[in-house]
Amino acid sequence: MKIASSSSAMPATDLSLTDEQRQIADAVEELLARESASAAMRRAAFEGDGFDLALWRHVSELGACGVHLPADHGGLGLGMTELVLIAEPFGRRLACVPWFESAALAATALLFVDDESVYARFAPGIASGRTIATMDIGLVEAPPVMAKRDGAGWRLDGRLPAVPAAAAAGVLLFVAASDDGPLLLALALDSPGVRRRRRATHDATRPVAEVILAGAIAGAADCLCRGDAATRAVDLTRQVAAVALAAEQVGVAQQCLDLTVDYLQQRVQFGRPLATFQALKHRCAQMMVAIELARSAVLGAARALDEGPGADSVLRLAAMARCQADEAAQFCTQEAIQLHGGVGFTWEFDPQLYFKRAQAARHWLGTPSAWRERVAATLLDEAAA
């Protein structure tokens, strides 16, 4: 992915979609509507371990795991526009597969490492779905894992308290501190010295595990990049992946609106459908305003990223998509519970699942307030101006 060093305003002016782009999005939406409907999703989340292996095979067969990875390394060679179109249905169906972690997050990190040998080693596996990768994207400035020189490689000690998809994944990307500065490492999770413990989460559709590294060994080839390059790769990955996460949040919000409108159409009180009451209609309309504005933000950000924006534009685009989508997801999940009335508070109805996802997503890849403060610094502080 090309990020120019110079600054420029958002370049994209054409937000139209091609037929091919629509078809890709429709194919994923159809698959997930069929295979990850509420009952199947709940089975995977609450009767299984939050990982629907059969669904993962379907997703892999569609080619959805290597959307923006290079075509000569097994990917589809497409862009962020396609990635966000696909991310939305994954959020909408709370699909119990580590698609986001592997195909959107870890795969994006590979793009910013941009090294032929790294592509050759990881991209074909990730793109085909045979390899599930995930990434811990904490603070580069203070990584919780220490790496000490051990021959040509490193000896790793530390604890990553909550890594999404770590139980299902085969490869973990993370940052370790070393005497040579930060290292971006890719470690096989079945290596000696690696322990994983599944953690109980409110959002059971995105399982999280603790990863403890006690003397695990990373070889020289496991270091994808180091120093400033590692810092840059992780920061850009966080920003670009935040746009994909925002797309997922739009899907969360959209499903809440659809469930709510359906419910209000069916539920009769005072002798008429609840959907005829203006107070309730206006609440649904406000949900739609938040959703469409967020969807526009996500699409605009993705399209601009595909055109190779300047580094400070990337920050603005990521912050825009993330803050608008977070607002939509928070508002719509809360309203869905409220407008369903008593049943909205029950385990049996779905709004609660989306409410929990919205909260979990809000604190991943940077909180909205952290994104806003980064943008505020570029707007308001003389040193940065």
Add this chain to the structure above:
Amino acid sequence: MKQAQDPFRAEVANWMREHLCGEFEALRNCGVIGDEHYDPALGKRWEQELARGGWVGIGWPVEHGGRALPLAQQVIFHEEYVRGGGPGRLGHIGETLLAPTLIAFGTPEQQRRFLPGIRAGTEYWAQGYSEPNAGSDLANVQTRARLESDHWVIDGQKVWTSWAMESDWIFVLARCEPGSQRHQGLVLLLVPLRQAGITMRPIRQMTGAAEFNEVFFDGARTEASLHLGAPGQGWKVAMALLGFERGVSTLGQQAQFERELHTLIDVAKRSGAARDPLLRQRIAQASLSLLALRCNALRVLAHEEAQGAGAQSREAYIAKFAWSNWRRDFGRVIADVLGPAADLIDDDPAAQDLRRIWLASRADTIYAGANEIQLNLIAERALGMPR
């Protein structure tokens, strides 16, 4: 950088630099009527300067005197116009509302008669829709029009008519079939404003300025041929006209908001408000939401280009509610950044425009379909909820 490399963008920017100078310098960054700095006579000369530069009707078809520029270039024009300090456009109603409607519904005679004046910046139009008892409920229009030999004769009253004092013509939604109800029996008439049968009275607004007017029709006349669309079909034409309101010009409006935001940021830096953590959050969110509004407008345009103008998409339904509420919220950010100085009209001249926006933004969520009407439309038309 990318923008400077685009020759069209450079052409617009250069033109603005070379022409928004001399006497026009006084219009730099001005609003329209309602902005106390705006001089209407000078504003009209500026419209004619734009026309000579070929910047009026850039999206119209060539056969109607336009340049049929592609959408991307129209967007660039509107952005660079505002970046170059271009003032509000007195020709807006004629160029972006009436002209597309004339092109879609007008007779060849009407097109030949009215498009050149709009294109040249020599004839200005006002919009005669709202009445004292037909605001949000526009279909309750009571103004009457009757055909008398070779003339329409019009009686009634319009209200909230922006810029009428500076306009030459008005398009009037009137009831042409006595006893007709609601959307039936209406006609959209093109009526000369300066005539004995029409009286205008400015309405003073909460900002203190008078941007809009009451317009009284007392036996006002217009030629029999000056109905836009068939008599009786006025509602359809009037609604189509509103559909054009969401077009490319909204991009210029957003560039203007961007300019206002930069003014606020300068004030916040000077006053120290930029160090307040909560104001930092609000200013950053205002900036990000404005960028999101731009994305939404571009999405609306992409849909319209694919489906034809006036095609209603999900993003189009929410556009007005979204931008008007953004601006109203922005008005509150302005007031909080200014602090006690928000109330001091004679304070820092650099903040004068901001103080005006704080008040003026309260109109945005009322005109052109109030918030509550917008939410009805979204719920009933976009979400399919019952009336």
